[in-house]
Structure formats: C-alpha cells, structure tokens
Amino acid sequence: MKSFDVAIIGSGPSGASAAFELAKNGISAVIIEKEILPRYKTCGGGLVFRGRKNMPFDVSSVVEKEFYEVDTYFANTPLKFTTQRDQPIVSMIMRDAFDNLIVEKAKEKGVVLLQNHKVLDISFGDIQTIHTSEGDVQAKFIIAGDGALSPVSKIAGWQETRTIIPALEYEVEVSAADFERLSKNVRFDVDVIPLGYGWCFPKKNHLSIGVGAFVKSKQKIDLKKIYADYLKILGINEIISEEAHGFVIPVSPRTDTFVQKNVFLIGDSAGFADPITAEGISNSILSGVLAAQSIAESNLDSVRAAQLYQEKLENSLLPEIRTGVVLAKFFYEKKTLRNLFLKKYGQVLANAMTEVFMGERTYPKDYKASIRRKLKEIVF
Secondary structure (H helix, E strand, O other), X not given: OEEEEEEEEOXXXXXXXXXXXXXXXXXXXXXEOOOOOOXXXXXXXXXXXXXXXXXXXXXXXXXXXXXOEEEEEEOOOOOEEEEEOOOOOEEEEOHHHHHHHHHHHXXXXXXXXXXXXXXXXXXXXXXXXXXXXXXXXXXXXXXXXXXXXXXXHHHXXXXXXXXXXXXXXXXXXXXXXXXXXXXXXXXXXXXXXXXEEEEEEEOOOOEEEEEEEOXXXXXXXXXXXXXXXXXXXXXXXXXXXXXXXXXXXXXXXXOOOOEEOOEEEOXXXXXXOOOOOOOOHHHHXXXXXXXHHHHHHOOOOHHHHHHHHHHHHHOOHHHHHHHHHHHHHHHHHOHHHHHXXXXXXXXHHHHHHHHHHHOOOOOOOOHHHHHHHHHHHHHO
C-alpha cells in the first residue's frame, strides 16, 4: 500500500498548489485525481492579477490573453465604468492547461500523481486510509481540494453551511467580426440576471460567455433563457459553435470548521470564492498554500496544524470573504440604493474593485459606516 505524509484530493489550483508547497518543504505528498490529466474543467477562466503574481513560478505559457482594461455595465441604466492598469487585470486561461501546469511543477518537486483514482471512502484514524477505485492509499493528513461538491467533506462528516449558487458558462465560437469586436476587453454586465451578472471573457480563438446568480434566490431562474437574452445584449446573432457547462459556486465560507479528522478543506470545498464576483482561483491557490504551510510548520502535529490553519485563515482570507458576503447582499439585492450610490461614486467603486483584483487592497472593514455616510451625502 502506498503511504505518504499528506494526500491531496483533487488536482485543481488549490490542491496542486498545496502539493507544490508541501514538496517544497520536504513533506511527502500525493495528488489523488479521479480523471486523467489534462482534463476540461468548467470555469470562466479569468485569473486575476493578485492570483497570478502570487504564483511561485511563471504561468505565461498557459495564458491565452491578457487584459489591461475591464468594462462593467449595469443593465437598463446608462451606467458603465472602465478601469485600466499597467499590468494585466485579468489573464485568460483554460483550466485543463493551467491546472496541469501546476501539477507538473509539483511533480518536479517530488509529488506523486495518482490519476484515474476515484475516492470511494475513507477509514479515519491516526493514519487515514483512502479507499479509491484503484486501491488504497494511506496518509496522516488529507487536504480536500475536490471542488464545490466535495465528496470528501461529506465522507468526513461536514454538514452543508455554504451558500451555493448556480451558473451557466458556454465556450462560444462566433463570427470573425463579432470576435474582433468583443475580444478587446473583459466585460461584465450586472443585472442581466436577477441577483447576478453576465460575463464575456475573450479567449485565444473563442469567447467564454456566462451568467450566474450570485446571491441565493427563492425564485427558480431559467439560466438558458437568460444566456440567450444576454447574447442579444452582446450583439451576437451568429453562433458557429457553442458548448454549455452548468456548474455551482460556493460564495460563502463554511460556518463550523475547516479541519476535522485531519481533513483540511481548501478552495471551493471550504467556500472561499469571492462572494461579490465569484472569482475563485486566487483564493483557492492561497488556501492550498496556507493549509500546506500549516502542516509543514506544525512538524506534522495534527492539533497544531489545525490551529495554524485557522489562524492563517483568520489573518488573511476570512475577514475579506465575510465582508464580501455582506457587501454582495447590498450590491445585488438593493439595486435602487446601489445605483444611486454608483451615479456618484461608481468610478471610485470600480477602481477599488480593480485594486482588489490586483491584490492592492482588500474589502474595507468599516464598510457599513462608509456606505451610510456616502448615502447620506447623496440623499441630503
């Protein structure tokens, strides 16, 4: 039976980055992946600069396009805001190539990759035995980077406390004229879907177009119809080919714990996507690194590793995400107030959000007082 210090379930950016960090610290690690790499992964594929600049190696070989300008529109209003930077705000990737690059870098450090190994069950103890479709693997620690559905978290006993929202993304090939017109900038269209937005991300030879409702709605939303309507807003009349991918995104963190039974949750399994934009790659990578660092710094002590991980999350990701959850409710649910706010402070807000994308700032902790103060200025 194969035995390691740490088993990482899932080869996405969070899991692969955790494996790379572990190996860098001399800890034996295995990535257990249910598919064969490289594999397609549903994702808009927008890597914001704060995630790219924190990568421990160059990822330019898998970047399809770079965008230094972002346009944000608000449906049924004249509001439009554009931000620009000297460095790429968003880099376009395809997740099969991007994820595989990180895995290959981890393998160069000594990480073992077990592909086509679907996790069936786990026997917990001082040493965990992971039962897969291709045999058993043992490890003291498990890092669950197995995505929004996270079978590992269910096996380990977590109840669902994340807010999980639906999205629909299409890889779309359009006419040369439409591609030329729409491939200049990254585009967001807020309110084309209730409580959410649409996006148009130009890739190398096609567009990634999608819609997502980023706050839980009591109403059933017809994503396909909204997508079709969004194509009209974009002015696309001719589709050469399109491939639909439905998926879900956790946009709030778990409320109980991120570690139990020596299982560490990272990325979407923990609920670390940005609550306002649902961008998840940068936080996924960071959480994977934090989990790996916690295990390494603890000298493989289970109790200390769990404490360190919680401390690191509280000092970095969690305050921003918790603030984002509250701001998302205001942004998507209070449209009238939000639009009043945007008429006066829209460009300031757009610049601030771009600074978040660039890793230059986080969401403000004093947001309630700031919003109240600025709304009073508008009303009075």
